[in-house]
Amino acid sequence: MNSFKSDFLTIMQERGFIHQCSNFEGLDAKLCEGPQVAYCGYDPTGPSLHVGHMVSMMMMHWFQECGHRPLTLVGGATAMIGDPSFKDKTRPLLTREEIEKNIASIKQNFSSYIRYGDGPLDARMVNNADWILGLNYMNFLRDYGTCFTINRMLSFDSVKLRLDREQPLTFLEFNYMIMQGYDFLHLYETYGAILQMGGSDQWGNMINGVDLTHKKKGKELFVLTVPLLTTASGQKMGKTEGGAVWLRADMTSPYDYWQYWRNTEDADVGKFLRLFTTLPIEEIKKLESFKDAEINEAKKILAFETTKILHGEAAAKLAAETARQTFEQGGVGADLPVLSLSEEVLEAGICVVDLFRQSGLVESNGEAKRLIQGGGARVNDETVHDGQQVLTLDDFTTQGYIKLSSGRKKHVLVKKTF
Numbered sequence: 001m002n003s004f005k006s007d008f009l010t011i012m013q014e015r016g017f018i019h020q021c022s023n024f025e026g027l028d029a030k031l032c033e034g035p036q037v038a039y040c041g042y043d044p045t046g047p048s049l050h051v052g053h054m055v056s057m058m059m060m061h062w063f064q065e066c067g068h069r070p071l072t073l074v075g076g077a078t079a080m081i082g083d084p085s086f087k088d089k090t091r092p093l094l095t096r097e098e099i100e101k102n103i104a105s106i107k108q109n110f111s112s113y114i115r116y117g118d119g120p121l122d123a124r125m126v127n128n129a130d131w132i133l134g135l136n137y138m139n140f141l142r143d144y145g146t147c148f149t150i151n152r153m154l155s156f157d158s159v160k161l162r163l164d165r166e167q168p169l170t171f172l173e174f175n176y177m178i179m180q181g182y183d184f185l186h187l188y189e190t191y192g193a194i195l196q197m198g199g200s201d202q203w204g205n206m207i208n209g210v211d212l213t214h215k216k217k218g219k220e221l222f223v224l225t226v227p228l229l230t231t232a233s234g235q236k237m238g239k240t241e242g243g244a245v246w247l248r249a250d251m252t253s254p255y256d257y258w259q260y261w262r263n264t265e266d267a268d269v270g271k272f273l274r275l276f277t278t279l280p281i282e283e284i285k286k287l288e289s290f291k292d293a294e295i296n297e298a299k300k301i302l303a304f305e306t307t308k309i310l311h312g313e314a315a316a317k318l319a320a321e322t323a324r325q326t327f328e329q330g331g332v333g334a335d336l337p338v339l340s341l342s343e344e345v346l347e348a349g350i351c352v353v354d355l356f357r358q359s360g361l362v363e364s365n366g367e368a369k370r371l372i373q374g375g376g377a378r379v380n381d382e383t384v385h386d387g388q389q390v391l392t393l394d395d396f397t398t399q400g401y402i403k404l405s406s407g408r409k410k411h412v413l414v415k416k417t418f
Contacts, residue, residue: 076129156204184209258319
C-alpha cells in the first residue's frame with residue numbers, strides 16, 4: 001500500500017477508490033504543489049446518469065474538497081460515435097438534437113456532488129463538441145494521426161476483446177480513443193488539466209491523452225482509475241430487476257433511490273459507505289462492524305446519506321419516514337411511488353396483471369404472472385392468488401388508494417385522477 005503525501009490520494013486510498021494510476025509518485029508530488037485541475041468525462045447517451053457514474057462523481061467531490069478544481073466534460077461530440085470499450089456491438093447513433101437534449105437533462109446530476117461557480121476552485125462544465133466539431137479532418141490527421149499507432153491501439157483490452165470475439169469494430173468507433181486523447185490535450189492547453197479520472201474500463205482511452213500530450217507538448221499528465229464495481233453477489237453496480245437506478249428524481253424517485261441503498265448486501269455496507277458517503281472513516285468502521293440485525297441500521301444510514309447528497313436532506317428524511325411507516329407500522333408512507341389512472345379506466349376495471357406491469361413493479365405481464373404464482377404479489381396487503389382478478393373502484397381503500405406490493409420491499413399506490 002502506498003503512503004501518499006497529498007490529501008486527495010490519501011483519501012482516495014483509504015476510501016477504496018484507487019485501481020490504477022499512470023504515475024503515483026508523480027501525481028502525488030504534483031498535487032502537493034498547489035491547486036490542480038482534473039476532469040471526468042461523461043457521454044450524454046441518455047437523459048440521466050445512473051448510480052454507476054457516482055464513483056467518479058464522488059472522486060471529483062473529494063478533489064474539490066482537497067482544494068483543487070474539477071471539470072465535468074460532457075461528450076457532445078464523442079457521443080456521436082459512442083464508446084466501443086468492452087461493448088459487444090456498435091451503439092445506436094444519436095442525432096445532435098438528441099445529444100443536446102440529454103446534455104440539458106443531465107446537468108442537474110452533477111451539482112449535487114460538486115460546487116459550480118466562477119471562483120478559482122469552482123467546477124466548470126465543458127462540452128467537447130465545442131472543439132471537436134470544428135476540426136478540419138485533413139489538418140487533424142496530419143497534426144495528430146502520426147501520434148497514434150494501429151499496433152498500440154490494437155493492444156488495448158477494450159479493442160482486443162471485441163476482435164477476439166470476431167465482432168465488428170467500425171472505423172468510426174476506432175476513432176473514439178483518438179478523440180478522447182485529444183480531449184485531454186485540449187483541456188490541458190485550455191484549463192491546465194493535469195489529471196483525468198474514470199473507470200478502469202477507460203484505461204486505454206485515457207492513457208492515449210497522456211501519450212499524446214507528452215509527444216506534442218513534452219509534458220506529463222496523469223490518469224487515475226477506479227475499479228469497476230460489482231455487488232458482493234457479482235451484480236453490476238446500479239442495476240436492479242427494474243433496470244438502472246437513475247440520478248434524476250423523475251426517473252428514479254427519492255424513495256426508490258433510498259430503497260436501493262437500504263437493500264445493500266451485508267458484505268457491501270462498509271465499501272459503499274466509503275465510496276458513496278462523506279461520513280468519517282472512523283464512523284464507517286464502527287458501522288461496518290455491525291452484525292446480524294444491527295447491520296440494518298447501518299444500511300439505513302447508508303440509504304439516508306446517499307439520498308441526502310443527491311436529493312437533499314428533506315427528501316432523505318421523507319423517504320426514511322415513508323419506509324418506516326410502510327415496513328415497521330404496516331401503513332403507507334407519504335413518499336411511495338404513485339400510479340395515477342383515470343376514473344373511467346378504474347370504473348371499467350383493470351386486470352391485476354396489467355396493473356402490476358403499468359405500476360413498474362414488474363417489466364412484463366409474464367413477470368407479473370410469475371410473481372403471482374410465487375405468492376409475492378399483494379393488493380392492499382392481501383396475497384393475490386388469481387391472475388385474472390380485475391380491480392375496480394370498489395377495491396380502493398377508505399384512504400383513496402390501491403396498494404400494490406411486490407414482496408415486502410417494493411410498493412406502489414394506485415390513485416385516481418379526476
